[in-house]
Amino acid sequence: MKFAPALFAALTLVSTLSASASAGEAEIRQNLAARIPQFAKIDEITKSPMPGLYEVRINGFEIYYTDEQGNYLLQGNLIDVKARRNLTEERVEKLSEVAFDKLPVKDAFKIVRGNGKRKLAVFEDPNCGYCKQFERDLTKVDNVTIHLFLYPVLGPDSVVKSRNIWCAKDKARAWTDWMVRGVAPETAECDTSALNRNREFGQKYNITGTPTLIFSNGTRAPGAIPAEQVEKQLAAAN
Numbered sequence: 001m002k003f004a005p006a007l008f009a010a011l012t013l014v015s016t017l018s019a020s021a022s023a024g025e026a027e028i029r030q031n032l033a034a035r036i037p038q039f040a041k042i043d044e045i046t047k048s049p050m051p052g053l054y055e056v057r058i059n060g061f062e063i064y065y066t067d068e069q070g071n072y073l074l075q076g077n078l079i080d081v082k083a084r085r086n087l088t089e090e091r092v093e094k095l096s097e098v099a100f101d102k103l104p105v106k107d108a109f110k111i112v113r114g115n116g117k118r119k120l121a122v123f124e125d126p127n128c129g130y131c132k133q134f135e136r137d138l139t140k141v142d143n144v145t146i147h148l149f150l151y152p153v154l155g156p157d158s159v160v161k162s163r164n165i166w167c168a169k170d171k172a173r174a175w176t177d178w179m180v181r182g183v184a185p186e187t188a189e190c191d192t193s194a195l196n197r198n199r200e201f202g203q204k205y206n207i208t209g210t211p212t213l214i215f216s217n218g219t220r221a222p223g224a225i226p227a228e229q230v231e232k233q234l235a236a237a238n
Helices: 005-035 087-095 129-138 156-166 171-181 193-204 227-237
Strands: 044-047 054-058 062-066 109-113 118-124 144-150 212-215 220-222
Touching: 005 044, 005 054, 062 087, 109 171, 118 129, 118 227, 129 171, 129 227, 144 156, 144 171, 144 193, 156 171, 156 193, 212 227, 220 227
Parallel strands: 118 144
Antiparallel strands: 044 054, 054 062, 109 144, 118 212, 212 220
């Protein structure tokens, strides 16, 4: 088979660039692994939008940047100043996206308000002050079904309170009594493996703080956002 000179040159250039990129990735992996132990296992290396800079991803969601030899390492946010975009933040958000219909709702309990048509999932620790503030504000939001994932990450007492709420006859009431009214849940015992699965799920999907909200379109909002913002994001998602 004969190739036109221009086509042959183009194919040669693509092949050369591909080999160069592959060689660069191999060199980065080798050098970083030899010099920094936690980089012995790198999940992915890709070219960043900034010329000469490579993105290095480890432990699922940790993003670093390096040169094409792996001689220098940067930790921090890569900002597109022209577009005013935080490229690192966007990348982490994309990596940690959760499809709403893939949430393990069997490990949550439901709080239904009004017609319950709109959907929201929330990961919360019962000893989180911001969560209590958020819950008080969330009572203003109507016509929503909330899938509440108990996420005890703030210490042993959080585990105890989560157990007592999860094992209560009326989980939703026990939760609201404690978070909104300050009435501690009664001691209760049952299978609490769901709480362990929630923590594992959170680690897998980079849920690092409470409250963390996940809307039906997969968007995520960390922190105690006000009811007005919840309403806006519910409207956009449903």
